[in-house]
Amino acid sequence: MGRKLLLEHIDVPGIETFEVYRREGGYRSVEKALKTMSPQEVVEEVQKSALKGRGGAGFPTGMKWSFLAKPEGIPRYLVCNADESEPGTFKDRYLMEKIPHLLIEGMITSSYALGANTSHIYIRGEYMFVLDILEKAIAEAYEKGFLGKNILGSGYDLDLYVSPGGGAYICGEETALLESLEGKRGNPRMKPPFPAVKGLFGCPTVVNNVESIATVVPIINMGADEYLKIGTEKSSGTKLISASGNLVRPGVYEIELGLSVEEFIYGDEWCRGIANGKKIKACIPGGSSVPILPAHLITKTAAGETRYMSYESLSDGGFASGSMLGSGGFIVFDEDQCIVRNTWNFARFYAHESCGQCSPCREGTGWMEKVLYRLEHGQGNMRDIELLEQINKKIEGNTICPLGDAAAWPVAAAIRHFREEFEWHVTNPQEAQTRNYGLLKVTETL
């Protein structure tokens, strides 16, 4: 299970430089694509690989590419979404910081496939130090003839630029990102038209996550057939997982999809178990927006089968007893953590980050934060728990962009699985201020 496609050379000293990256086999996918493949062949290879978008939604990358409109005489753009802001997710930063040329190589190969002659990387403003690393690497790529005019004598031209955001979670939503890249507030656009038809500056645009674009490199190098042999039938390839919370060894890991969740949390090669010898209480496997899983549904599904790190296994049971792989932001909670407090913390995050365009989200996220604050601080009543469920239903599906859903899901899931802990906060307001609830009763009997 230790197969590495993206991070294989991550520990090679100097891998952030062009020279070392090239020596380790870097930029081969650009040579292969530009010299031996047509753009359409590159698109088909990525389609065949069944690569699912690594940003969180899991939409097939190749299919997204195939939707790109190609009217004559109008430029097309590839925009890389490096606005990594989903709580619990820090894999793109790691990749860009440690091995920037991998992203640049992926951008060149992908831009060639899409027929884009100008491409942009939009990076969150807080990663300004990573922007410096990327710009340095881009300058090297220009110098070595991998960017600019007539790349490798193929007649293909590409300019690649990096632009920072200003601190707004919402700009990770692709149409908000495009607004921001045009120098505006990050308010998501109504769809349709989709970016594939009308995106950056009104031109056809593909927006892909950093990891998705980087993964194009091994797909082109090894070919889709070889790539499909890695992972599971429905989840091909490898995935970067950002592990955080109460773990012995948090960090970024590249896993082959299909690794068991138990092995990932407790295995020596990975997170090495829960810190300080404590028990696990809960886990959010795919970034703060996906449903939280209580201890008894983390390593096993509701049907008692082994749970794996894959799109299909993590979502087994739907929202009733499953979750999602999402962005791979894997957050682990030990027995001393308070679920009400954590749910309030995330509600505060979404209230802070709502762009304010749609009333259900603008008002609803604020209400949820206030109600959860009451519950957490011993001022809530039973009616508040119902109220949260009602607000939830009124946000979900009623907003222009998915932030509304992303704000509603974690609250709904926390109440679904940890209702007894919410009720305990209401019935024991004094005690709830002095100690945490601990594990669920159902867990204690395991």
Next chain:
Amino acid sequence: MVSTHELQGAKPPFSDERLKEVQAIISKFPEGRQKSALIRVLHMAEEDFGGWLSQETMDYVASLLDIQPVEVYEVATFYTMFNMEPTGQFVFEVCRTGPCMLVGSDQIIEHIKNRLGITKVGETSADGIFTLKTSECLGACGYAPMLQCGKVFHEHLTPEKVDQLIEDYRAKYAQLKNQN
């Protein structure tokens, strides 16, 4: 290296060298789309002109990009990284979101408050050197708790590390003062 802005009080215009940088940023975008340079130029303006965006600074940026001042105001106020009021010389932005909270960001925030002698987040220390802010997830969850100061991420924080940081930045401040 100074990790945040130059000493307080600097005002527009940009130096010739910085103006060249602005032109280079504008040239990345199609003709007539110079507004795309706005966010990056605002970051530069904040760095050069006292660490915050005064109306004078924003109006200057509007004139540089040939857009209406209101187009700058609405963007500056939307994005949380921009300071709309003067701050201390160094701004500590402590991440307060879930994964950081799980491993003790609340305690780090309390510790900084005590050390700087301030009562709540958002305040500046009496000597004008530090402002304490909190921030939503900064993408360092595996290296939590953490804070950002300027471009630098300080990770795996403990109360002892925070004390050392405050000392280091105080020394930097003294150095800056001597230079000016």
